[in-house]
Amino acid sequence: MKEYKAVINGEFIDNNEWLEIINPTDNSIAGKVTALKGKDINNAFESARKSQEAWENTHLLKRISILNNFKKLLIQNKNNLAEVMTSEIAKSLKDSLSEIDRTIELIEYTFEEAKRMDPLALTGEGMGAKNKLGIFSRVAKGVVLAISPFNYPFNLALAKIIPALVMGNTVVFKPATAGSLVGSLLGKLSIEANFPKGIFNVVTGRGREIGDLITMNKEIDMISFTGSVSIGNNIKEKGSSKDIVLELGGKDPALVLDDNNLESYSKNIIDGAFGYSGQRCTAIKRVITTNKIADKLVPLLIDKVNKLTIGSPYENKDITPVIDQKSADFIKGLVEDAKLKKATILTGDKYIKNLIYPTLIDNVTLEMRVAWEEPFGPILPIIRIDNIEEMIRVANESEFGLQASIFCADINNALQVAKRIKTGTVNINSKSQRGPDCFPFLGIKNSGQGVQGVRESLLSMTRYHGIVINY
Known part of the structure; x- marks a missing residue:
């Protein structure tokens, strides 16, 4: 040893x-x-x-x-x-x-x-x-x-x-x-x-x-x-x-404002949510969008999640075991709470000790723990909201304020929304991320x-x- x-x-x-x-x-x-x-x-x-x-x-x-x-x-x-x-x-x-x-x-x-x-x-x-x-x-x-x-x-x-x-x-x-x-x-x-x-x-x-x-x-x-x-x-x-x-910590939201480039949006969301099994403070930890957009976005997310490889880090798999069993049990508890409150499990919800399969959860409501708590693991809730004003409100109600992502083809609209998001940094048309390391990196609130x-x-x-x- x-x-x-x-x-x-x-x-x-x-x-x-x-x-x-x-x-x-x-x-x-x-x-x-x-x-x-x-x-x-x-x-x-x-x-x-x-x-x-x-x-x-x-x-x-x-x-x-x-x-x-x-x-x-x-x-x-x-x-x-x-x-x-x-x-x-x-x-x-x-x-x-x-x-x-x-x-x-x-x-x-x-x-x-x-x-x-x-x-x-x-x-x-x-x-x-x-x-x-x-x-x-x-x-x-x-x-x-x-x-x-x-x-x-x-x-x-x-x-x-x-x-x-x-x-x-x-x-x-x-x-x-x-x-x-x-x-x-x-x-x-x-x-x-x-x-x-x-x-x-x-x-x-x-x-x-x-x-x-x-x-x-x-x-x-x-x-x-x-x-x-x-x-x-x-x-x-x-x-x-x-x-x-x-x-x-963080509870970084991804706000999807339109359906103009959903293929690119979905790729960034999955990369942002599931990199290093979601064990990143800057991981995308909730998707916030409207019903109309979600109906088109969700199939793309499911397809990309199902292509993630799962298993050993020595084989360079995309999803590897989370850091310990205590963390795995906490993540599983968030999923169980969502299921009890009638959320829809789209894929995942499978566990082999502390190896957690990537899990997409749709129809997440604001009464569910997973809407607010940081999982630090490979699960992604989708919150359906009626309009952009409500999307901004839900994004800002979090106790966290690290980063956010906004996906929108209209840069003027994206900038207007970005200015209203209460986080340290807002990424437009990209996943939330720490780098480049020469950029200022900060969080507000908790x-x-x-x-x-x-x-x-x-x-x-x-x-x-x-x-x-x-x-």
């Missing part, structure tokens, strides 16, 4: 305490990671604090050079990283490799964007203050706590880690339990890349034992978290830093706080420091 150790102050931690990571595909043990204790957590933050000033005082191009060595090791170890990712989260090998490739591009873009974080130079003459020159530079916030989710254990980890480090922060990184193998491998590669001691620390273990210890440590200057609403809200309430960026994206992450992990020259 592969053992993956935590990394603190540039050294592997072996305390003979282990946490087993379960392979969702066959319930075997994919590997095990160090189960840290409270003392270890404190050591990680103390190491990050002690090394921060020297790291920030390292020249930007030197920081980029060190991080670029790390990037090269990521590329060299791409196949191993992808295989480990597939073993612990049941993402297809093809998609695991794609996630790594995408992230390498993000890292390279981050290096270039960091070089252009130029200071502001201002005079006071516009306010009647002569002989003053203000220079306002972006400086590191200090110690960043980065917490990543299970579904994108590589991309959503490094989208936090690299911007933080390149701008002179030090990092304590806590991967999700499922995702800890990949996270621990990042720690191993950081040692091989000769990271200065203490700038990057990987802490792993049982969340119930160390979760609050991690988020409440007094050394934290900023927290970047991606994960569930409940944990995100707990961090907001109890976390030691009020400087927080949160990426939480979907998040703050903004991510390459430049936005560089900004969120720095602050202005001003020097005023009086002459």
Whole structure:
């Protein structure tokens, strides 16, 4: 069995305490990671604090050079990283490799964007203050706590880690339990890349034992978290830093306003709803349209769902097991509630342990849980509404506000509706999605706080420091 150790102050931690990571595909043990204790957590933050000033005082191009060595090791170890990712989260090998490739591009873009974080130079003459020159530079916030989710254990980890480090922060990184193998491998590669001691620390273990210890440590200057609403809200309430960026849940709607290009609309909807078995915060999680359009759209959706392949991630199937049995039971409960309330199951509703067949549910009413709750799995409800005004109202009544999709041939009509949708981003004639990673990414309401994206992450992990020259 592969053992993956935590990394603190540039050294592997072996305390003979282990946490087993379960392979969702066959319930075997994919590997095990160090189960840290409270003392270890404190050591990680103390190491990050002690090394921060020297790291920030390292020249930007030197920081980029060190991080670029790390990037090269990521590329060299791409196949191993992808295989480990597939073993612990049941993402297809093809998609695991794609996630790594995408992230390498993000890292390279981050290096270039960091070089252009130029200071502001201002005079006071516009306010009647002569002989003053203000220079306002972006400086590191200090110690960043980065917490990543299970579904994108590589991309959503490094989208936090690299911007933080390149701008002179030090990092304590806590991967999700499922995702800890990949996270621990990042720690191993950081040692091989000769990271200065203490700038990057990987802490792993049982969340119930160390979760609050991690988020409440007094050394934290900023927290970047991606994960569930409940944990995100707990961090907001109890976390030691009020400087927080949160990426939480979603209930992204797809509003179909006309029937002019239903073939394209249906393809985008299915791709958006069932990619990585629907385990994406930006997955399309409800279709909202009129009866007239739905009657034409539904057969196309059924046809495309029935063409999805189902089974093992090692065979690059479209639909693979969801992360664990608890998640599968929750998803099944949403379907059962809809059936009890007279929804129509069009296809799916079949389960083999935590492998859930892609399920389309028609005639979903607003009294059904699946109309409002985030399933994080391969089910898609279709809500039939009388008119566009009602479609907008239903879309906006959700507690979530991450993304939405609008499908409409008339761009003027699409834009008018898009402006009224209360989400961070609205996609026109395409599925909801996080990328490109250089775009700002944000959610409102219970979907998040703050903004991510390459430049936005560089900004969120720095602050202005001003020097005023009086002459």
